[in-house]
Amino acid sequence: MKTYKIALIGLGSVGQGVLRVLADSKCQYPEKSAEFKLVAVTDSKGAAVDMNGLDPAVVLKQKRDGTLKRTPMTGLEVVKTVDYDILIEVTPTDAKTGEPGLSYITEALSRGKHVVTSNKGPVANKYRMLTELARSKSVHFLFEATVGGAMPVFNLMRAPLAGNKIKGVKGIFNGTCNYILTRMIAEALPYDMVLSEAKELGYAEADPTYDVEGIDTALKMVILANAIFGMDVTLDDVSIQGISSVSLEALKLASDEGYVVKLIGEVKPNGDERILKVSPRLVPKTHPLAVQGTLNAALIETELAGDICVIGKGAGSVETASAILSDLLYIASVGK
Amino acid sequence: MKTYKIALIGLGSVGQGVLRVLADSKCQYPEKSAEFKLVAVTDSKGAAVDMNGLDPAVVLKQKRDGTLKRTPMTGLEVVKTVDYDILIEVTPTDAKTGEPGLSYITEALSRGKHVVTSNKGPVANKYRMLTELARSKSVHFLFEATVGGAMPVFNLMRAPLAGNKIKGVKGIFNGTCNYILTRMIAEALPYDMVLSEAKELGYAEADPTYDVEGIDTALKMVILANAIFGMDVTLDDVSIQGISSVSLEALKLASDEGYVVKLIGEVKPNGDERILKVSPRLVPKTHPLAVQGTLNAALIETELAGDICVIGKGAGSVETASAILSDLLYIASVGK
Numbered sequence: 001m002k003t004y005k006i007a008l009i010g011l012g013s014v015g016q017g018v019l020r021v022l023a024d025s026k027c028q029y030p031e032k033s034a035e036f037k038l039v040a041v042t043d044s045k046g047a048a049v050d051m052n053g054l055d056p057a058v059v060l061k062q063k064r065d066g067t068l069k070r071t072p073m074t075g076l077e078v079v080k081t082v083d084y085d086i087l088i089e090v091t092p093t094d095a096k097t098g099e100p101g102l103s104y105i106t107e108a109l110s111r112g113k114h115v116v117t118s119n120k121g122p123v124a125n126k127y128r129m130l131t132e133l134a135r136s137k138s139v140h141f142l143f144e145a146t147v148g149g150a151m152p153v154f155n156l157m158r159a160p161l162a163g164n165k166i167k168g169v170k171g172i173f174n175g176t177c178n179y180i181l182t183r184m185i186a187e188a189l190p191y192d193m194v195l196s197e198a199k200e201l202g203y204a205e206a207d208p209t210y211d212v213e214g215i216d217t218a219l220k221m222v223i224l225a226n227a228i229f230g231m232d233v234t235l236d237d238v239s240i241q242g243i244s245s246v247s248l249e250a251l252k253l254a255s256d257e258g259y260v261v262k263l264i265g266e267v268k269p270n271g272d273e274r275i276l277k278v279s280p281r282l283v284p285k286t287h288p289l290a291v292q293g294t295l296n297a298a299l300i301e302t303e304l305a306g307d308i309c310v311i312g313k314g315a316g317s318v319e320t321a322s323a324i325l326s327d328l329l330y331i332a333s334v335g336k
Numbered sequence: 337m338k339t340y341k342i343a344l345i346g347l348g349s350v351g352q353g354v355l356r357v358l359a360d361s362k363c364q365y366p367e368k369s370a371e372f373k374l375v376a377v378t379d380s381k382g383a384a385v386d387m388n389g390l391d392p393a394v395v396l397k398q399k400r401d402g403t404l405k406r407t408p409m410t411g412l413e414v415v416k417t418v419d420y421d422i423l424i425e426v427t428p429t430d431a432k433t434g435e436p437g438l439s440y441i442t443e444a445l446s447r448g449k450h451v452v453t454s455n456k457g458p459v460a461n462k463y464r465m466l467t468e469l470a471r472s473k474s475v476h477f478l479f480e481a482t483v484g485g486a487m488p489v490f491n492l493m494r495a496p497l498a499g500n501k502i503k504g505v506k507g508i509f510n511g512t513c514n515y516i517l518t519r520m521i522a523e524a525l526p527y528d529m530v531l532s533e534a535k536e537l538g539y540a541e542a543d544p545t546y547d548v549e550g551i552d553t554a555l556k557m558v559i560l561a562n563a564i565f566g567m568d569v570t571l572d573d574v575s576i577q578g579i580s581s582v583s584l585e586a587l588k589l590a591s592d593e594g595y596v597v598k599l600i601g602e603v604k605p606n607g608d609e610r611i612l613k614v615s616p617r618l619v620p621k622t623h624p625l626a627v628q629g630t631l632n633a634a635l636i637e638t639e640l641a642g643d644i645c646v647i648g649k650g651a652g653s654v655e656t657a658s659a660i661l662s663d664l665l666y667i668a669s670v671g672k
Contacts, residue, residue: 021499021640029499144496150641152496159495160480160488162665163357163365164658285621286628288647295624304357304658305486309647311624322500322640329498 004332005051006036007082009075009104010090011043011063014118014145017321018088023057034332040082046070047078075100079107086331088324089117090145095210095219095235098125105130105141112137116327118145118320120219124235127226140334142327143227147220148173148296150319151312154227155326157300165303166228168268168275173220175294175314176211177243177263179203181280182292185251185260191244203294213242214278217265225276229269239277246280254282260290268301340668341387342372343418345411345440346426347379347399350454350481353657354424359393370668376418382406383414411436415443422667424660425453426481431546431555431571434461441466441477448473452663454481454656456555460571463562476670478663479563483556484509484632486655487648490563491662493636501639502564504604504611509556511630511650512547513579513599515539517616518628521587521596527580539630549578550614553601561612565605575613582616590618596626604637 006022008015019041027036037053043063048054048070062068079087087108091101098121105122108115109130117123122130123143134141147153157166172178176198183194195212198204210216218238225231243263254261259282268275283290288309291297296314301307313319342358344351355377363372373389379399384390384406398404415423423444427437434457441458444451445466453459458466459479470477483489493502508514512534519530531548534540546552554574561567579599590597595618604611619626624645627633632650637643649655 024640025499032498151644152492155496156488156492159666159669160491160662161658162368162669163361163661286626288624288627288631288633290622291624292622297624302658304360304654304661306649306652306655308487309645311645311647313642316642318640319642322497322638325499325640326496330495333495333498 001030001033001035002332003035003037004086004328005039005084006086006088007040007078007084008038008088008090009042009079011041012090012092013317014090014320014324015041016060016063017317018090018324019056019060020318021321021325023060027056029329029332032329032332034329036328039084040078042073042075042078047073047075049073049078049082051083075104076107079104080111084113086114086116086328089115089119090324091119093119093121093219095121095124095215098122102126106133109133109137109139109141112139114140114331116142116324118143118324120146120223123227124219124222127223128232140331142330143223144327145320145323146223148298148312149314149316150322151296151298151310151314152323152326153298153310155330156310157228161300161302161305161308164305166300167303168266168301169224169228169298170264170266171289171298172262172291172296173265173298173314174211174217174263175296176204176208177217178291178296179294180212181243181246181251181261181263184248185255188248190248191246212244214240214263217263217278221265221267221276221278225267229267231269233276237276239279241279243280258285259283260285262289264289337366337369337371338668339371339373340422340664341375341420342422342424343376343414343420344374344424344426345378345415347377348426348428349653350426350656350660351377351379352396352399353653354426354660355392355396356654357657357661359396363392365665365668368665368668370665372664375420376414378409378411378414383409383411385409385414385418387419411440412443415440416447420449422450422452422664425451425455426660427455429455429457429555431457431460431551434458438462442469445469445473445475445477448475450476450667452478452660454479454660456482456559460555460558463559464568476667478666479559480663481656481659482559484634484648485650485652486658487632487634487646487650488659488662489634489646491666492646493564497636497638497641497644500641502636503639504602504637505560505564505634506600506602507625507634508598508627508632509553509601509634509650510547510599511632512540512544513553514627514632515630516548517579517582517587517597517599520584521591524584526584527582548580550576550599553599553614557601557603557612557614561603565603567605569612573612575615577615579616594621595619596621598625600625
């Protein structure tokens with residue numbers, strides 16, 4: 001049994017999900033001969049650090065009832081000074097700068113620490129720099145949770161599809177958009193009404209621009225493009241059209257012909273005819289990508305296995321934390 | 337770069353797929369620091385053995401044009417005497433006895449050789465004995481290709497869903513049945529006519545009993561039950577109903593209410609209320625399992641990640657070989 005010391009930066013929805021997942025297992029993963037010891041957690045109010053190990057269940061409870069005792073260390077001080085093996089970086093995404101996650105991740109990798117993140121900003125903005133830094137320090141930089149939440153994508157390609165050339169990836173990578181488009185046609189309601197409903201239900205943010213205008217999906221396409229196909233692209237390289245101008249009439253017309261409309265992100269290297277785009281597209285109702293509600297779905301086009309489609313929950317606190325856990329256990333399984 | 341010597345038993349559709357996959361890559365997998373050397377192939381006519389390595393492209397061509405030179409060794413003699421690291425066993429499935437694959441696999445594991453198989457018979461009949469034998473010899477016994485062809489199931493649970501308790505698995509595991517049910521409702525044709533068409537197209541065997549009566553799906557449920565949930569069951573423990581008595585009228589009634597009919601295999605441990613069955617069931621048209629044609633689909637119910645659905649080609653020479661390749665590369669990646 002090997003013990004990995006964990007520092008968790010960010011105690012929002014995903015960070016709390018990580019605490020719950022670790023609490024459920026009491027940090028023990030005997031099937032991977034691994035256990036985790038949570039030595040630090042930070043949020044905007046400070047940090048709790050204990051080299052003897054924090055109890056994730058207790059931290060979670062105290063975070064929720066407001067009794068978590070913190071020292072006045074910043075996240076960056078924790079990242080730079082605490083003795084941990086793996087940094088879990090789950091602060092909010094800033095699409096343009098990648099900060100503050102980018103600084104945390106850069107510092108941790110520079111110190112020779114593994115990094116697992118759910119933060120799309122740093123991965124989309126500085127993928128090449130961060131992976132090269134990780135490689136130079138012989139540590140892992142993993143980000144399964146950035147694309148598709150609980151839906152495995154990178155881990156699926158790493159082992160189950162090993163040896164397979166990946167020719168392209170396309171799919172539904174934003175649950176908010178999928179929910180809105182599904183409800184519009186199911187209830188014959190216009191965009192604005194469904195968006196209001198989605199906000200009430202917590203499926204859309206108060207400012208939904210990031211989701212409905214396709215930026216979230218585009219960031220994920222940038223991550224796929226760079227990580228799977230070795231492109232070196234940024235958000236500016238993606239052709240982006242969101243769903244705010246999709247009318248109920250268009251959905252009805254599509255439906256009459258046997259189609260649904262979905263916000264589809266697609267990446268394909270294809271030499272000069274590179275595809276890197278996000279747009280509403282017709283999908284036959286019988287196609288594996290025609291999934292409903294808040295589900296995400298990815299169709300991975302492979303050379304040997306043909307098309308493999310994976311469908312799962314694209315968001316959710318514990319679901320996203322499960323993707324982080326799979327990255328943690330990957331680090332444990334390769335024994336570094 | 338580590339070299340693994342391979343013996344391939346069986347040169348039918350899957351065996352030829354393995355040759356093609358190895359030929360395509362010239363047996364080189366630099367991303368896993370592994371290369372394979374094919375030292376023996378066997379079929380019912382004898383064996384070709386060359387410790388300097390057989391060229392899979394040449395063997396495939398010679399097998400197809402009838403010029404493959406064989407020595408009069410049997411498969412069992414090759415398994416018992418040739419110096420290889422990994423046995424690839426891809427002989428036809430015998431649901432009742434598991435032979436001849438069972439003998440090949442037992443002998444190879446006893447010699448301390450890794451085994452990768454696509455043969456459902458031995459895994460369904462003697463899972464516990466074979467895994468214990470493999471464990472006692474510290475070698476791998478892998479069988480991704482037995483369930484769902486190219487569709488990853490075991491490899492998906494091993495790494496991408498690591499740390500997740502699997503609560504149940506259900507899905508469509510037989511492409512022949514899915515093709516027949518899809519065509520019946522799409523073309524409003526009765527079972528017998530579609531079955532004839534499926535035979536002509538090569539989607540159904542001359543004697544389709546094994547597929548249409550649910551035996552193939554049931555064998556896969558036995559493998560899932562034993563391998564994932566640690567049950568110790570055989571084909572006799574599965575409640576099996578096939579599709580031969582499904583009428584076009586039933587499909588139409590279901591369709592009018594928004595459902596399709598699919599042959600669903602399901603395994604769930606659930607203590608005393610264990611589920612282990614194969615039967616035609618209603619699936620909402622909008623459900624991820626409502627896939628068409630010859631596709632397979634598996635819904636994996638997990639504790640943390642929620643329901644994960646994976647869809648892919650359940651059969652096909654190269655597709656099934658890709659599952660075998662993923663097992664070979666798993667062995668290479670854990671470095672034994």
